[in-house]
Amino acid sequence: MGETNKQVPVTVLTGFLGAGKTTLLNRILTEQHGKKYAVIVNEFGEQGIDNDLVVDADEEVFEMNNGCICCTVRGDLIRILSGLMKRADKLDAIIVETTGLADPAPVAQTFFVDQDVADRTKLDAIVTVADAVHLSTQLSDHHEAEEQVAFADVVLLNKIDLVDESRLDAVKDRIKKINPFAKIIHTTKCGVSLSEILNLDAFNLKRILDTEPDFLTSDHDHEHDDDVTSLSFVSDTPLDMEKFQDWFSKLLQTKGQDILRTKGILDFKGENDRYVFQGVHMLMDASPMGKWPEGKERNSRLVFIGRNLESMNLKEGFENCKSA
Amino acid sequence: MKADSNKFPELNKTKFENRGKEFKLGIPVTNAITIGNSVAVGFGDGTVRIFRSGQISEVIKAHSGVVLSISKDGEDILTGGDDGRFLKISLDGEINEIANFGSRWVDHVTAYNGSLVCTSGNIVYLWMPNKKEPKLLEHESTIGGVAFDSKGRRLAVSRYGGVTLWKKDYSNKWSSSNLIWKGSHNKVIFSTDDRFLVTSMQENQLHFWRLKDKTDSFMSGYGAKVKSFAFVYDSKFLVTSGSNEAICWPFDGNGPEGRKPICLPYVGNKLVTFVEPFPNENAIFTGLSDGSVFLSEIEKSTNTIIIRSFTESEVTTIAVTEDCSSILIGDIGGNILWTSIWDEEEK
Numbered sequence: 001m002g003e004t005n006k007q008v009p010v011t012v013l014t015g016f017l018g019a020g021k022t023t024l025l026n027r028i029l030t031e032q033h034g035k036k037y038a039v040i041v042n043e044f045g046e047q048g049i050d051n052d053l054v055v056d057a058d059e060e061v062f063e064m065n066n067g068c069i070c071c072t073v074r075g076d077l078i079r080i081l082s083g084l085m086k087r088a089d090k091l092d093a094i095i096v097e098t099t100g101l102a103d104p105a106p107v108a109q110t111f112f113v114d115q116d117v118a119d120r121t122k123l124d125a126i127v128t129v130a131d132a133v134h135l136s137t138q139l140s141d142h143h144e145a146e147e148q149v150a151f152a153d154v155v156l157l158n159k160i161d162l163v164d165e166s167r168l169d170a171v172k173d174r175i176k177k178i179n180p181f182a183k184i185i186h187t188t189k190c191g192v193s194l195s196e197i198l199n200l201d202a203f204n205l206k207r208i209l210d211t212e213p214d215f216l217t218s219d220h221d222h223e224h225d226d227d228v229t230s231l232s233f234v235s236d237t238p239l240d241m242e243k244f245q246d247w248f249s250k251l252l253q254t255k256g257q258d259i260l261r262t263k264g265i266l267d268f269k270g271e272n273d274r275y276v277f278q279g280v281h282m283l284m285d286a287s288p289m290g291k292w293p294e295g296k297e298r299n300s301r302l303v304f305i306g307r308n309l310e311s312m313n314l315k316e317g318f319e320n321c322k323s324a
Numbered sequence: 325m326k327a328d329s330n331k332f333p334e335l336n337k338t339k340f341e342n343r344g345k346e347f348k349l350g351i352p353v354t355n356a357i358t359i360g361n362s363v364a365v366g367f368g369d370g371t372v373r374i375f376r377s378g379q380i381s382e383v384i385k386a387h388s389g390v391v392l393s394i395s396k397d398g399e400d401i402l403t404g405g406d407d408g409r410f411l412k413i414s415l416d417g418e419i420n421e422i423a424n425f426g427s428r429w430v431d432h433v434t435a436y437n438g439s440l441v442c443t444s445g446n447i448v449y450l451w452m453p454n455k456k457e458p459k460l461l462e463h464e465s466t467i468g469g470v471a472f473d474s475k476g477r478r479l480a481v482s483r484y485g486g487v488t489l490w491k492k493d494y495s496n497k498w499s500s501s502n503l504i505w506k507g508s509h510n511k512v513i514f515s516t517d518d519r520f521l522v523t524s525m526q527e528n529q530l531h532f533w534r535l536k537d538k539t540d541s542f543m544s545g546y547g548a549k550v551k552s553f554a555f556v557y558d559s560k561f562l563v564t565s566g567s568n569e570a571i572c573w574p575f576d577g578n579g580p581e582g583r584k585p586i587c588l589p590y591v592g593n594k595l596v597t598f599v600e601p602f603p604n605e606n607a608i609f610t611g612l613s614d615g616s617v618f619l620s621e622i623e624k625s626t627n628t629i630i631i632r633s634f635t636e637s638e639v640t641t642i643a644v645t646e647d648c649s650s651i652l653i654g655d656i657g658g659n660i661l662w663t664s665i666w667d668e669e670e671k
Contacts, residue, residue: 053389054427055406055427055429056427056428056445058445058446058466060465060466060484062484062507062508062526063506063507064507064526064527065506065507065525065527073526075465075466075484075508075526076466078526079431079466080429083390083392083406083429083431084390084406086352086354086368086390086392087352087368087369087389087390087406088350088351088352088367088368088369088390088658089369114526115548115549116549
């Protein structure tokens, strides 16, 4: 147990109703010949999924009694994944389709919190299908649409044939503002190479190093407090580990509900290793990931995606973590 | 077993392994039920195999997916599967489909004197004896477990937020009351004397209610989820998995509140994954995550013997025949040991 090669990858498909989730799902299922997939669908989903292993789920969000107020998990997912792991035939992957109005956080948190799920499966990536025509309106009208973009590792911007170039650029800017990490793929009718959405291992700390995301310090226009935005910080001065841990853990404890996702690569004074972390709300996966590569500049980079980030004094807090 | 650190137990087969039959089926064993002196075993490929003394096992192709739950109604086996089917299977292998829910799984099955129960999603389906149509008992969230009390008068249904306790009056009408505790409740059981109700939770702990006054409390301190737990024959102890020791809580008197459990340690310090009380004794069979199985007397922890050595696959089921003559052990790797408990001269 616990070995990566035995963990079945789980891809989470989010997106508003009508964006093209079912089209994408059917594309995955018809193109991957010889692979065995289980598909977990919600009862309000669109019909017509062509697979012999389709499981109905209820999207039950459970609170955990672990003193963490925003720690919610998908109870149905724990039950279904545990059941699927008892199967005699090995699954190549599991795909979870969420309802259009689902918050992806409980799905992601399930993989942090439930030991059985974490032992036998791994969250591969969150893929959000967005409708290029309607996304802007949906982002303004629904928290859930913002969260789906904020949590995405990949945004499949679909139906681009129905918008002109300037409108497409505007939608892309909006996505980038919410989530600078998500890879944006343009499609019509969800035509995408499956290698771009499956087996991404996006939640693996090693991948954060491999992909070297764009941690540019963001200049930040003032948005509505309620909008999801991102802020990132870079420091060439090594950080003081104790100060950072103190600041960061307090920050997540008090503001974890508004902080949706965090990622970072950190350079601590007196440490030879690079420290990498990524988190969902208050839950965090962090580890030293080996020495800094030779000839590469050492610096600390971190990014926050969330609401009300302006009010958290993040810049000041981060500056205070620099070693003297 | 006397610990001998210079010796690797897996190199030596136990006497139980030597005189029993071992099967390496390679299909995950999901559950088992004792029917008289036979044991019916459910597998991850949907098959059910019946083990009887002196006979080879028979394979019944019951479900197309996993056998998620197993129980019995008299001499018949009841199974629920991830193919959405609720089946009644005779020991001769005759299959009778009671219900089919399609892509919705049948998570739990149980029965009492001809009353058959299965759950799918948040609904309990209850077939009264000789009735064709089930009664539907609906709950606010997906059901984690079901259990009848020893008289079949009460049906406990665990779910998110607590347990719904259904009670049957003498005109066969069911009414419900709620036992509330925050969090997600999974498996539920009554104590054998019907005085207590115990659930396992999504967190690494158990919750219990004393039914006469509905007081409740929890049992915590586990390193893992408690998936297997059972009362010994007279309810003196609740034996539990979820730790590197078999944790046995005292349930005589007013229950475990304020009292310490007896912890039975095992060689190798592995996680206990399955516990099965020895019929009519204060003793348990304990299965570990490395496949080994021990028999211990609860109040004399030095009195422990090894039944099965390592298989490197976690024990998922242990079943003892009604006459206590044979034991079946199954694990996630599909290894089965079916052996007599006593030597010829010990009988």
